[in-house]
Amino acid sequence: MSNVPPRIRSRRARSHRLALRSSSVLTLCAVLACAVACKKESPSGAGAGSSTSAGSSTGAASASSSGKIVIGVLTDLSGLYADVGGQGSVIAAQMAVDELGGSVAGMPVEIVSADHQNKPDVGSNVAREWYDTKNVDAIVDVPTSSVALAVSAVTRDKNKVLLASGAGSSDLTGKACSPNTVHWAYDTWALANATGREVVKTGGDTWFFLTVDYAFGAALERDVTKVVEQSGGKVLGGVKHPLNAPDFSSFLLQAQSSKAKVIGLANAGGDTINSIKQAAEFGIVSKGQTLAGLLVFITDIHALGLATAHGLKLSESFYWDRDDKTRAWSEKFAAKRDGAMPTMSQAGVYSAVLHYLKAVGELKSAKDGKAVVAKMEAMPTDDPLFGKGTIDSNGRKRHPMYLYEVKSPSESKGKWDYYKLIREVPADQAFRQVADSGCSLAAK
Numbered sequence: 001m002s003n004v005p006p007r008i009r010s011r012r013a014r015s016h017r018l019a020l021r022s023s024s025v026l027t028l029c030a031v032l033a034c035a036v037a038c039k040k041e042s043p044s045g046a047g048a049g050s051s052t053s054a055g056s057s058t059g060a061a062s063a064s065s066s067g068k069i070v071i072g073v074l075t076d077l078s079g080l081y082a083d084v085g086g087q088g089s090v091i092a093a094q095m096a097v098d099e100l101g102g103s104v105a106g107m108p109v110e111i112v113s114a115d116h117q118n119k120p121d122v123g124s125n126v127a128r129e130w131y132d133t134k135n136v137d138a139i140v141d142v143p144t145s146s147v148a149l150a151v152s153a154v155t156r157d158k159n160k161v162l163l164a165s166g167a168g169s170s171d172l173t174g175k176a177c178s179p180n181t182v183h184w185a186y187d188t189w190a191l192a193n194a195t196g197r198e199v200v201k202t203g204g205d206t207w208f209f210l211t212v213d214y215a216f217g218a219a220l221e222r223d224v225t226k227v228v229e230q231s232g233g234k235v236l237g238g239v240k241h242p243l244n245a246p247d248f249s250s251f252l253l254q255a256q257s258s259k260a261k262v263i264g265l266a267n268a269g270g271d272t273i274n275s276i277k278q279a280a281e282f283g284i285v286s287k288g289q290t291l292a293g294l295l296v297f298i299t300d301i302h303a304l305g306l307a308t309a310h311g312l313k314l315s316e317s318f319y320w321d322r323d324d325k326t327r328a329w330s331e332k333f334a335a336k337r338d339g340a341m342p343t344m345s346q347a348g349v350y351s352a353v354l355h356y357l358k359a360v361g362e363l364k365s366a367k368d369g370k371a372v373v374a375k376m377e378a379m380p381t382d383d384p385l386f387g388k389g390t391i392d393s394n395g396r397k398r399h400p401m402y403l404y405e406v407k408s409p410s411e412s413k414g415k416w417d418y419y420k421l422i423r424e425v426p427a428d429q430a431f432r433q434v435a436d437s438g439c440s441l442a443a444k
Contacts, residue, residue, distance in 0.1 A: 071138050074123060139155065140356075143269075155180045156181070165349045191295055208260035273303050313403065316419075359376040377395075398431055
């Protein structure tokens with residue numbers, strides 16, 4: 001150093017001081033950036049209960065680890081089942097939470113939601129993310145049976161709880177049953193038993209199926225075919241159509257040429273609406289064939305209008321105008337849903353979440369999904385929408401089903417006054433017996 005000229009030594013010292021100053025500034029910036037990021041990721045800043053774009057979720061929670069119960073409404077927020085479930089299911093779940101005061105056994109309850117796009121891979125990925133990183137304890141609704149079957153498998157693997165209200169396939173409590181899944185509201189066996197049997201009984205003994213090409217449609221056609229054949233009827237054929245089909249003309253022409261007395265619509269939501277509308281344009285009913293809507297929701301009738309839908313027979317487990325209790329709850333729901341009355345799937349979400357939270361309250365924990373479902377099965381169900389009921393050992397929620405006929409415009413007293421009761425199917429007859437379900441849990 002002694003051989004370095006003084007001017008050079010001064011320059012080097014000045015450069016060293018500037019480097020130290022720059023390093024300190026960078027360190028301070030990094031600390032500030034981390035603080036901002038941490039604040040943004042804080043659970044207190046998350047928008048609980050809001051809906052999202054397809055495949056993403058909201059209301060992220062660091063919940064169960066700190067004593068919070070998190071319920072995810074996995075539904076169709078943007079597609080053909082959005083009116084059947086969608087934001088209405090989010091509202092119904094929140095109504096159940098609010099009814100219990102927002103907490104159970106000292107644990108606050110949070111509702112989150114996501115759109116599964118009616119795709120099994122999207123639904124199962126959201127479920128896995130929720131369970132692994134968002135501390136979700138239970139998933140509810142899940143319209144589209146293929147999605148529900150995929151989510152049920154993930155739920156069992158993670159030992160959480162699935163409350164399927166929107167899905168229809170009876171396989172959820174049959175060959176694909178799980179100790180972590182409860183099936184609410186309805187299923188394809190119940191629809192076949194009520195609607196299918198009634199149509200054959202009144203003379204519809206030859207059938208042709210218009211079936212949506214995924215798990216739900218296959219299960220519904222299978223279950224109705226069994227009922228038709230057991231009742232002495234015959235299936236002449238069928239055709240499959242893609243989910244969310246825009247044009248049913250070629251399918252309806254095949255149904256028309258079959259000469260079957262009954263065209264069974266083994267589809268739902270927007271597909272049912274469009275197939276009925278286009279059948280009317282072809283004059284199918286006026287030419288002597290009957291349409292059997294095997295899964296029809298009140299929102300479908302609202303979209304079709306009574307002039308088009310009157311006379312249609314359908315099965316529901318819930319109707320808003322059935323009694324004073326259903327009317328009172330439905331009017332509260334409608335006030336939050338721009339005047340729309342609830343579907344049976346949305347009613348099922350409320351009922352399922354309510355019973356789930358009661359079971360968690362008894363256990364004082366939501367950690368062990370299998371234990372929660374076992375407690376749900378051990379407790380009788382009771383709520384203003386479905387009344388008293390039970391849950392079978394295969395996870396099938398049992399309550400009455402109701403066979404309705406759609407009113408004519410002259411019979412209706414006003415908006416949403418759409419159904420007249422034909423008969424009630426008692427709870428012990430409305431759903432398949434456990435021993436006949438093919439569920440591996442049946443013998444346990």
